[in-house]
Amino acid sequence: MQVCIIYDKVRFEEKALYDKAQEKGLKALMVDAKTITLDTDSKKEDLALGDVILQRSVSHYRGLYLTACLEFLDYPVINRFSVAETCGNKLVTSLVLAKNNIPTPKTHFAFSAESAIEVIRKTGLPLVLKPIVGSWGRGVFPLRDEETANMIVEMREEDDSPLARIYYVQEMIDRPPRDIRCIVVGDRVVTAIYRYSAENEWRTNVARGGKAELAPVTKELEDLALRAAKAVGGGIVGVDLMEDKAKGLVVHEVNNTVEFRGAATVSVNDIPGAMIDYAVSIAKK
Numbered sequence: 001m002q003v004c005i006i007y008d009k010v011r012f013e014e015k016a017l018y019d020k021a022q023e024k025g026l027k028a029l030m031v032d033a034k035t036i037t038l039d040t041d042s043k044k045e046d047l048a049l050g051d052v053i054l055q056r057s058v059s060h061y062r063g064l065y066l067t068a069c070l071e072f073l074d075y076p077v078i079n080r081f082s083v084a085e086t087c088g089n090k091l092v093t094s095l096v097l098a099k100n101n102i103p104t105p106k107t108h109f110a111f112s113a114e115s116a117i118e119v120i121r122k123t124g125l126p127l128v129l130k131p132i133v134g135s136w137g138r139g140v141f142p143l144r145d146e147e148t149a150n151m152i153v154e155m156r157e158e159d160d161s162p163l164a165r166i167y168y169v170q171e172m173i174d175r176p177p178r179d180i181r182c183i184v185v186g187d188r189v190v191t192a193i194y195r196y197s198a199e200n201e202w203r204t205n206v207a208r209g210g211k212a213e214l215a216p217v218t219k220e221l222e223d224l225a226l227r228a229a230k231a232v233g234g235g236i237v238g239v240d241l242m243e244d245k246a247k248g249l250v251v252h253e254v255n256n257t258v259e260f261r262g263a264a265t266v267s268v269n270d271i272p273g274a275m276i277d278y279a280v281s282i283a284k285k
């Protein structure tokens with residue numbers, strides 16, 4: 001059994017997965033996404049990428065389109081293209097969560113600066129404006145006064161990316177200074193952590209200095225995390241939830257190439273081990 005880890009940058013996670021696969025007596029392969037090429041006549045054997053692939057590219061689009069190519073060659077890839085496509089886009093994710101009746105923050109969508117400003121004015125502040133593609137809290141803006149909100153929309157209009165002009169405006173959740181990250185592997189919640197925001201930081205991302213603490217996996221949390229993972233198509237995902245003082249738990253995003261550096265420091269379960277076991281189970285299907 002050969003497990004292939006595709007990366008574009010080797011982080012803690014990729015190293016942990018590689019080491020774990022070897023520890024389990026599997027043949028592990030590390031392949032740099034930036035070196036792979038193929039064409040419409042390519043065959044699976046030409047690439048020799050083993051029995052199952054863990055797509056771990058940091059670049060969302062690189063990982064996404066390479067996965068499409070690898071699925072074309074009939075490689076089982078975790079996560080599947082359709083899952084990566086949904087999770088990589090906050091707008092699509094919100095629609096999928098809402099469609100599946102999974103509690104999620106109320107989110108407004110607008111397709112021009114004028115209508116975004118109109119939505120903000122009508123809904124009332126505070127709100128949160130997010131880029132529909134992105135991670136690590138980048139570009140996630142709490143909007144607390146109308147003047148700043150209008151300025152930020154104006155800035156987005158100047159942005160070169162066409163995606164910057166798709167407006168995703170979310171209610172601001174009244175929550176403690178933390179959120180919850182659940183690492184879901186197949187049909188199991190391997191670990192849940194609280195992520196406490198760093199000083200002078202509203203976002204709780206570990207990439208922004210957020211601190212991890214073990215969270216109890218209550219029945220409610222487990223049920224919601226598994227439903228959210230299933231709604232996007234399953235695989236290995238990070239389901240992020242917030243504790244709304246009024247509504248209770250709400251799922252705000254599902255991460256496709258889940259980082260677990262923070263979670264691994266506090267988890268009692270073996271996170272990379274669960275991921276490798278899952279990859280093997282997919283290869284055997």
Ligand SMILES: Nc1ncnc2c1ncn2[C@@H]1O[C@H](COP(=O)(O)OP(=O)(O)O)[C@@H](O)[C@H]1O
Pocket residue numbers: 105128130134135136137138140170171172173174175178179202203204205240242252253
């Ligand atoms: N609607 C919201 N209300 C309150 N806090 C939020 C809201 N949306 C995001 N946050 C905070 O900002 C962080 C980053 O937002 P998120 O949607 O997860 O984007 P990213 O994909 O960049 O991590 C979240 O982890 C949370 O701490």
Ligand SMILES: [Mg+2]
Pocket residue numbers: 136137205240253
């Ligand atoms: Mg997040």
